[in-house]
Amino acid sequence: MSNSADSAKSSARGRLRPVRLLTVGVFALAGLIFFTSFNTAKGTNIRTDGSLLKLSDLIQERSRKNKDLEAVNSGVRGDVERLAERDNGSTKADDEELSGLEKASGTKKLKGEAISVTLDDAPPNAAPKLPGYPDPQPNDLxxxxxxxxxxxxxxxHGGAKGIKVMDQRLISTSAVRCVGNTLILQGRVYSPPYKITAVGDPEKLKQAVAASPEIQNYMLYVNAYGLGWKVEDDGAMTLPGYSGTVDLHYAKPVN
Known part of the structure; x- marks a missing residue:
């Protein structure tokens, strides 16, 4: 009987030993994880660490910084222009030529009759509004x-003297680019609806918009799926001057 009991105890110890070893291993692994987390955080909250921000948050933050820098740049440019006007030794003809070049380049404010065109995404649950059209794909909306x-x-093409997209004036080096469903214009990021404002002859501008083959194709999706589209007369208004840098980083003048 005694030999049988000793054998049972030995067998039980044999079965428990791997369990104990596994328990010790789990605690050791947990300790390693805690140490690694502490070493990585360096006393900070990992969840709110700046390196783990979403890319979209970083883009928005950079966009806000670019806007602030543009405001500073515009103020400095104004100071430079005021200092230059004190005594620059130029003739009246020179000043008139410079003023004309500044207007053409878009760095000066522009006042005149204007129209605006607003584009917007369709509702996410949009369905065909006309018979015979298939269900829309995500890119259709x-x-x-x-x-x-x-x-x-x-x-x-309609003779616009100046154009503003959202709150920024376009110049000859401006590029209208979209990444995903956001607009990136001159270092700043925008979401729809997108508003484009142009100064010129309102009737000619509207005629040019209506005659564009690309816009006519866009209107098919407006009518079928509800993409946003609005053309308005703004009356007399003033477009801001371009306030960003005008330095060319790649193109160089020909001698």
């Missing part, structure tokens, strides 16, 4: 780069 470019090109 959002504004694309080509849509914005089509409006800008049509307005230039």
């Amino acid at each position: 959002v504004i694309h780069q080509q849509d914005l470019q089509a409006v800008v090109n049509a307005l230039w």
Whole structure:
């Protein structure tokens, strides 16, 4: 009987030993994880560490910084222009030529009759509004780069003297680009709805927009799926001057 009991105890100890070893291993692993987390955090909250911010948050933050820098740059440029006007030794003809170049380049404010064109995404649950159209794909319901470019090109073709996209004036080096469903313009990020404002002859501008083949194609999606589209007369208004840098980083003048 005694031998049988000793054998049972030995067998039980044999079965428990792997369990104990596994328990010790789990605690050791947990300790290693805690130590690694502490070493990584360096006393900070990992959940709120800046390195783990979403890319979209970083883009928005950079956009806000670019806006602030543009404001500073505009103020410094104004100071430089005021100092230059004190005594620059130029003639009246020189000043008139410079003023004309500044207006053409878009760095000066521009006042005149204006129209605005607003584009917006369709509702996410949009369905065909007309018979015979298939159910929309995701790309059918959002504004694309080509849509914005089509409006800008049509307005230039209609004789626009100046164009503003959202709150920024376009110049010859401006590029209207979209990444996903956001617009990136001159270092700043925008979400729909997108508003494009142009100064010029309102009737000619509207005619040019209506005659654009690209915009006519866009209107098919407006009518079928509800993409946003609005053309308005703004009356007399003033476009801001371009306030960003005008330095060319790649192109160089020909001697």
